[in-house]
Amino acid sequence: MPMAHRILITGAAGYIGTMLCDRMSERSDVESIIGVDLKPMPEALRSNPKLIWIIGNTAEPAWQVAAGAARPDIVVHTAWRIREPYGPANSSNIAGSDAVFDFAFAAPSVKKLIHFSTVASYGARADNSIAQRFTEEAPFRPTDFGYAEEKRIAEQHLEQRFAESDKTKQVAVLRPAAVTGPRGRSRASLFGLQSALNGSFKGSPVARLVTLLMNLIPVTPQWCRQFVHEDDLSAVVLMLAFGTLLSAYSRFNVSPPDEPMTAREVAAAFQKRLIKVHPYLIRLAFLLAWHGTRGRIPTARGVWRSYSYPLAVDGSALTRAYGYQYQYGTKDAFTKNVGHYATMSAMPYAGAPEMPDLNGIKTAL
Numbered sequence: 001m002p003m004a005h006r007i008l009i010t011g012a013a014g015y016i017g018t019m020l021c022d023r024m025s026e027r028s029d030v031e032s033i034i035g036v037d038l039k040p041m042p043e044a045l046r047s048n049p050k051l052i053w054i055i056g057n058t059a060e061p062a063w064q065v066a067a068g069a070a071r072p073d074i075v076v077h078t079a080w081r082i083r084e085p086y087g088p089a090n091s092s093n094i095a096g097s098d099a100v101f102d103f104a105f106a107a108p109s110v111k112k113l114i115h116f117s118t119v120a121s122y123g124a125r126a127d128n129s130i131a132q133r134f135t136e137e138a139p140f141r142p143t144d145f146g147y148a149e150e151k152r153i154a155e156q157h158l159e160q161r162f163a164e165s166d167k168t169k170q171v172a173v174l175r176p177a178a179v180t181g182p183r184g185r186s187r188a189s190l191f192g193l194q195s196a197l198n199g200s201f202k203g204s205p206v207a208r209l210v211t212l213l214m215n216l217i218p219v220t221p222q223w224c225r226q227f228v229h230e231d232d233l234s235a236v237v238l239m240l241a242f243g244t245l246l247s248a249y250s251r252f253n254v255s256p257p258d259e260p261m262t263a264r265e266v267a268a269a270f271q272k273r274l275i276k277v278h279p280y281l282i283r284l285a286f287l288l289a290w291h292g293t294r295g296r297i298p299t300a301r302g303v304w305r306s307y308s309y310p311l312a313v314d315g316s317a318l319t320r321a322y323g324y325q326y327q328y329g330t331k332d333a334f335t336k337n338v339g340h341y342a343t344m345s346a347m348p349y350a351g352a353p354e355m356p357d358l359n360g361i362k363t364a365l
Helices: 015-025 062-069 093-106 146-164 193-198 205-213 230-242 263-270 279-292 303-307 317-322 330-335
Strands: 005-010 030-037 051-055 074-077 112-116 170-176 178-180 216-219 227-229 249-254 273-276
Touching: 005 015, 005 230, 015 030, 015 230, 030 062, 051 062, 062 093, 074 093, 074 230, 093 112, 093 146, 112 146, 112 230, 146 170, 170 230, 178 230, 216 263, 216 279, 227 230, 227 330, 230 249, 230 317, 249 317, 263 273, 263 330, 279 303
Parallel strands: 005 030, 005 074, 030 051, 074 112, 112 170, 170 249, 178 227, 216 273
Antiparallel strands: none
């Protein structure tokens, strides 16, 4: 008889969290899933008989009593407030992560912790190049990009806690590239690169402004972006959660081995025109958008770097250690309706057998 697992997922109402609740519940060796989130259980999960829902902020202690009573043996920490609020900083991301880490190390039932970090913490800088690939051995670098900096600090705190522990818990840290796919694209509330380019945001003046501005895409000479398909990400989590980890503490970039998408390829997917600009013009535009819309366009301090400088990682460590073969490349993840949730999105460019011919893309100078 396989072990009956009880999984605790923080951020269970988010994009990654709901997907993991869905995919993990399909397994016969999963007895229950304990979802923790600030939000009520999403409608899409309400028919899931294995789901136990706890409404709570991970930075506050109330959730831990109910979570402990459920005796999880695997903790998956995805909870994160990605968008920086406009005004005084009041993020609870680091405190919430610390609480999850402390819970996992203290709870006798917990055997394994999977923590979601990010490739952004390697740092998008002017001295990076498209050809450069950051491996897990490369240090995270401090940055003024709030999301990347908080993830860097949280991962540092996790390392410290593990070092001070009795080493009986196994820890796996995942550093995914930008996650996308049909399920992600179906979530109109996600304010990301694809949503801005395809005009998913409708109705509000801010949405109309974003759509108008993105008719002509400003790019810097070396900008690029890597994407990992949501199916690959969930497959990696399931592999590490239910398989045997080869070391007590491990870190993995999660990104397919093909080349990153360049600005020309992104523009081709949306049939947009490009205009080449200096990075500091991107910085100025982001600053004006942030303050002009009081944060409704999420271009907070430091975000401009990820739209100005290249940052590419090597995701092959998963393949070397566990033999994992990525199902989809960067361009497939970005452009095609393929995979487990293929019926959820109907993007105008999706489903094409291959990327458009890039030779016909016009670049405004």
